[in-house]
Amino acid sequence: MSKVRVAVIGCGSISKHRHIPEYVSNENVELVAFVDPVIERAQGYAEQHGGKAFADYETMLAEIKPDAVSVCTPNATHAEISIAAAKAGAHVLVEKPMASTDEEAAAMIEAAASNGVKLMVGHNQRFIPAHVKAKQILKSGVLGKVLTFRTSFGHPGPDGWSIDGAGSWFFRKNEAIMGAMGDLGVHKSDLIRWLLDDEAAEVAAFIATLDKPGDVDDNASVLVRMKGGSIGTLVASWTYYKGEDNSTVLWCEKGVMKIGTDPEDQVIVELRNGTVEKHKVGAISTNEKQLASGVIDAYIDAIVNDTTPEVTGEEGRKSLAVILSAFESQASGKFVEVK
Template sequence: MTKVRVAVIGCGSIAERRHIPEYAEHPNVELVAFADPIIERAEGYAKRFDAKAYSDYKELLAAGGFDAVSVCTPNIFHAEMSIAAANAGAHVLVEKPMAVSEEEAQAMIDAAKKNNVYLMVGHNQRLMPPHVKAKEVLQTGKLGRVLTFRTAFSHGGPEFWSIDGKESWFFRKNEAIMGAMGDLGVHKSDMIRWLLDDEVVDVSAFIGTLDKKDTDVDDNAICLLRMKSGAIGTLVASWTAYRGEDNGTYLWCENGIMKIGTDPDDQVIVELRDGTVEKYRVGAISTNDKQEVSGVVDAFIESIVTNTPPSISGEEGKKSLSVILSAFQSQADNKTISL
């Protein structure tokens, strides 16, 4: 089988920990080019994989020789670079949030369609084994309707994760545009939409910068969501969980409760009203402290090789982004926003 030739734009932490190692381990991938404004980062990977290095992504795209591109850059550049890659004839895997506005997201979708390439967004939460198992259990119907829920994604912040630590672009609003909500909240809006097979129709949110210094991007958010089905719940995103991460979800249903990612051993726990308890050990949810294979790269390459549109499409990414943008609007206008 001819290998998929992949170029990576942006050689920071998400590329270092997820994209590059997962491409490197994939039997159907050849890493052919890297771009980063800090050229030494690109050169390091280029030397390792016998590839080419560029300081300017436009030079990489102009040079060609690739089939697919990963966009692993600050949020503000996602749309610009993804559209340019699509116009260069490449399939695109872009990190979340896919864009910083709905208009940008739509332009990315349109560019992919115009160039007959795939656009996939790196929402790995829906690929994590506990979430996959949880959806399987929900679809059996044993729990009945989901009535209320709580889903959270909290850790200590980008200074413990980013390649640049406290100097990270995550804290520069002109590059990040949004903080914990763009980093973590959008993951959970995507996950809960997918898990419940439902759409958010109303959002009320409190979003603020509570503890991070020298930045005006948000470090905490609590959102109240109403789903099309009528279910209501909370979505929490936080960069100030300084002891331990929280990536847990609780679903309170007609016939019992489901706990996902709340126990280190039993990743999915179902407690039914009749006293029955079911526990599933299906593999962990990836965290900053403990990296797991995201599944995103495998799914992206599978789409290309089999010529099958990705399930985590640009359209899906846009819907999940719209929830987060509505939350910011709710905070700014001090009212509930209907999507």
């Protein structure tokens, strides 16, 4: 079969570390275009991998007519680019958060549906081996019901990770819309929904800018009540200056499961009867140590086999809703129902 012709829109750090290398290593992909307003970045990748460089996505869509795109641009542009790509007949993989508002997310889902293309959101936490293992263990019933949880994602911030350092779009609200919550918090709202197979019902949040320059949040602590009754906390931070934390702990009826709390044993199950099980399932990717995310392979599989993507637009929308509700709670000082 012919290869999937893919264009990468936005050539920053997420493209550099994840999307581009993972497309290159997928035998079903031909990279046909790279788009970035800093044209030299796009040209560098085109020289390296073939394809053509563009400064704007409209010209690229009209000229190249790709089969599929990755949208790796600042958050504020996710919706408009994804919708334009869908209308041009291209499948869309969009980075998280998929949109800035619920209305945008709904419009993206509608555009994909009415143009007969697939829409997938890059929620890579679902593909991390430790999380896949944790979900299997939960489903087995050995721990019983999840009663309470803590899920956290913190690192020293995009000034160390982004291709533009401290001058990154991540710190400008008109481009980023939200800070640590859009960067990290939405990963965890997606993870907890997926792990527990449950939806968030209500949130209460403190969201603040404590230490970073710029006008976006760098820290958030969110109380979450799930529809199934579990309660817990979701934490996002750009000020974990002494190292990354991407861990989740689930306290259940029959014991506790610790995910990503130990560098050697990524999943630890401690049962009330004294049994301890430790699972070495592969490290969790960090900014310093990039591992294949699994997102690109899942996206291409869905296109090649004409199946539903593993993280649909609807799923991305629900995970975004949790974060938007948290901002509403911070603004109002009240508990907010997740719509």
